[in-house]
Amino acid sequence: MASLISELTRKKLRRFRAIKRGYYAFCLFALMVLLALCAELWANNRALLVKYEGRIYFPTYGAVITGDTFGLGYRYETNYRELKKVLAERPDDWVLLPPVPWSPYEQDYSTGSFPPNAPSLESRHFLGTDNSGRDILARLVYGFRTAVGFAFIALTASYTIGVIIGCLMGFLGGKFDLIFQRFIEIWSQVPFLYVIMILVSLTQPNFTLFVAINVLFGWMGITWYMRTLTYKEKARDYILAARAQGAGLLRIIVHHILPNTLVMIVTLAPFTVVANISLLTALDYLGFGLAPPTPSWGELLRQGVNNLDAPWIVASVVTAVSLVLITVSFIGEAIREAFDPKHFSRYE
């Protein structure tokens, strides 16, 4: 795969970096994903560090540490916010809480008024709470992690299938091509949304099921592009040369055709990510999404719409959704521009 980082590719990457809007969007998006991946470290009800009677505990990852351990007298998970108050009076012991000391599932009814509660620095609900008293920031972050995870896994799987089948259709042609064309035409007529709704109402919806359904119906789009491109490449001399030298089907596709058609995949990918995130959000919004109480943007959006007098809910989630979708779109746009051969030649 040395050809992947060829001089040409390097030029394209340089060109991508030169397109500032896309490049900064990419940095921002990467940062968001990174933050979401280590969300447990900064938005969690478990403390980062606890020093208790000379020992140091790291509760964030690993097994539940019960209240007994810290002398709180109960056998379920320690409430670290409470522990912090208790230990505040003891000079040697202390608790280091994450900046957002709430898990996305905890209901906070401690404020006296009924949720949804407005953003407050004092209670550390930086974006307020939803109508069950759960922290909106925490739910946004964990919801983002799910959505992005879903988008990327679904993307990888459906592109793998789509690219392979597309290349084979283009390269083999003939009956194989014909049969698959017809099959895809029929398959793409199956109403995808209805299938999801029906399945969700029949079974307990979970992450794997959603990815599976998405892949089942999502691999077809890319096949057409790959098929056309492969047809084009196949007729080129270098393929003929490779064939003359006795290269097999797999070798030709992987080593010769794929690197030359990568443009298409890279260009389309960001837009598929946008589509996947929107899809999951839309399904959650409609109530056909992941099983409750999984944090999700769609669910937050619905709450926001039902509680317009609590504007922080709808404002947070709309901002978050817009931000992510716009960044990914910018990235996509920049990639397309950077990889556009015409543009490229004119630029140099």
Next chain:
Amino acid sequence: MKKLMSIITVWCCAFGLLAAELPAGLQWETNNEDPIFASPEAKRGGVFNMMMTSFPLTFRTVGPDSNGGFRSFVLENQLGLYSMHPDTDRPIPALATHWAFGDDHKTMYFKLNPRARWSDGQPVTADDFLFALEFMRSEVIRAPWYNNYYTEEIVDITKYDEHTISVTAGSPKSRQELLNTVGLTPQPRHYYEMSDDWVRKYNWAVVPVTGAYVIDEVKRGRLIGFKRLDDWWGNELTYYQHRFNVDEIRLTVVRDLNIAYRHFLRGEVDTFGLVLPEWWHDKTDTPEYRNGLINRIWFYNDIQQGPQGIHLNTSHPRLRDIRVRQGIAHAINMQRMLDTILRGDYERMHTFGTGYGDFIDYDIRAREFDITKARALFADAGYDRQGPGGILMNGEGDRLSLALTYTTQEHTSRLAILREEARKAGLDLQLNLVDGATGFKVMLEKNHEAAWLGWGGGGLYPQYWEFFHSVNADKPQTNNLFNISDPLLDQLVESYRITFELQDKAKISRQIQRRVDELAIFIPGYQVPYTREAYWRYVKLPDSKGTKQSPSLFWPMEGYPYSTGGLFWIDTKLQDELKAGGKQYESVLEVVETWRRKES
């Protein structure tokens, strides 16, 4: 030839009359002495605007797709032989002026009101009741439940003359119970043709009714309008005077409740139900309320409440152990749910259904949330080690989890509280939302571990056989969601079924409730012993506001089985003033506790 035919017909009729003769010594009763519950101050007139969230699939009340929300508008715009007085529980005259009980404990006799008319002007006669039975037994209506009910429970209707009939029930019953069974509504014989395409033919038919309103405007998918019959035959009946006061009812489709609420605030809908705590507390701080244009009322009624709560499926291996079930009951923090998300507005239910007087054992208290007790019980059952996430496990590595199936999206936030609290007791409560009808199907097929649902209340006394008898266990499509088969419970349920005297029956009922509590198969949820509504100031209510049995205060039709509807009226003068704008009043919030049930 014609002459001969008519002679034969006359003879047949004569013999027919002779063949059915009223038994001697019938004690005819009527009831015009009970207190009137409508207000003499009520004024007729005005248009009452209501909303529904979807347009009905049919105007029929039986057959496919007929079991929707609109059904009550047709069904309860139909008077029966008698109705029930909502405050005294005694029958009151409707289509029948007098009634009598037969000696066989199965038959009731009725004298029909000769003035009763269908809305198309035809008189209501004994034949319409005979036809009702024929109608309900007919295959063409495609309603097997009704076919069966009107064969097994109502076995016969006899005509003595144009205005005298008897109705016979399938088995001997006490008087109160008989009244609960034989109160038929007639069907217009002159209107229906019982052909094979009945379902299709009458799908959108505006059928003549005996009630005060007729449908006079239909915009498919958008609106249904009712018009008050000015010369309604029931205008003079003792308990129907000053009722059904609005001239028109306009029922508009608004598909989203939030949008409907906006319509209400603008005065395009006249009343709005606010039972849900977040609506009652959070959505009523608008200028319309502050300026007293919209009033609020919190009205306690005393309606029987069907069982609501968590039904544990005992055929699930983990739930077979009674200690696990008891532990789960102690791990469910219903009180926190009531205090937090439900704002302390709903009340805990303690037994399998409540509000049935002597039939309920008010000494039974639902198991309280107690982590220590729960953990001790779980440990006894072998779940004694802490697994990942703080969830208990037993020696075989089985995690203590419970999948709770429920069908309403809105309940997610309530159950999420139970989930977080259950974790403290080491129980992993998984929320399994399965939408609407499919969810109920999952439960009926007994594929659930635990089911969160409420059953309808009503009736004279609670029903137990379908819920607890072992013949209904481990079988799909029965209401025994517990899959419980317990010999003692079986025995109690059987004797409950055949016991005739209400007092003895009540005693057995209390025993059944205690047994159900011992077995820990049902974790009682909450009850809502009131209705809460907001209404524009120009909508007026009687001084009593409502009756003991009023499910809602602004129901424009008759109500079933108690005659509770149509008590309100519209002050059209005030309405015009309010609509002109610029008015301000003291804001009104009433809490009416006349009928509030005192629980020990």
